[in-house]
Amino acid sequence: MQKLLLHSCCGPCSTVVIERLKERFDVTVFYFNPNIEPREEYEKRKAEQKKVCLFHGVPFVDGDYDNEGWRNFVKGLEGEPEGGKRCEQCFVFRLRKTAQLAKARGFDLFATTLSVSPHKNTELINRVGEEIYREEQIEFLPESFKKKDGYLRSIQISKDLNLYRQNYCGCDFSNWHKNK
Numbered sequence: 001m002q003k004l005l006l007h008s009c010c011g012p013c014s015t016v017v018i019e020r021l022k023e024r025f026d027v028t029v030f031y032f033n034p035n036i037e038p039r040e041e042y043e044k045r046k047a048e049q050k051k052v053c054l055f056h057g058v059p060f061v062d063g064d065y066d067n068e069g070w071r072n073f074v075k076g077l078e079g080e081p082e083g084g085k086r087c088e089q090c091f092v093f094r095l096r097k098t099a100q101l102a103k104a105r106g107f108d109l110f111a112t113t114l115s116v117s118p119h120k121n122t123e124l125i126n127r128v129g130e131e132i133y134r135e136e137q138i139e140f141l142p143e144s145f146k147k148k149d150g151y152l153r154s155i156q157i158s159k160d161l162n163l164y165r166q167n168y169c170g171c172d173f174s175n176w177h178k179n180k
Helices: 011-021 039-056 067-073 085-104 122-136 150-160 172-179
Strands: 003-008 026-031 060-062 109-112
Touching (some): 003 011, 011 026, 011 039, 026 039, 039 060, 085 109, 085 122, 109 122
Parallel strands (some): 003 109
């Protein structure tokens, strides 16, 4: 079975993705989300991710909370609307790190849970993943996990596991746009 490193944005989104992927791959979850602010929110989401990994019996790898590096990477894009250029760069930052770790640790491919959300552009996420695949020379699994009611299934599993579900993507800018 191929070894897959799965970037996860949060526990709730990962529920259905892990459920679907572990039938085909040896899945390890990589929690790398330095975009999440404030730090307390990041830690709360990380704890929920660990619960989901325990539930599914898959390994958990904790990424660094490099908020300063992430902020420098998206500098100048702070005012972009949700789903715009800042979000694209955020995908690049997180997926590149995932690909690099996957390659360094001998995984066969990498993927992300990001496409389960109806609020995320799956075509853009998969394009970014494919570009990083070419840069880093490690295969990317392009999928839309929202298909076949993936998002609805993630909500149901989250309720069953009593998971905390956040109400904004993660960064202060997305929270600001939500509250505007």
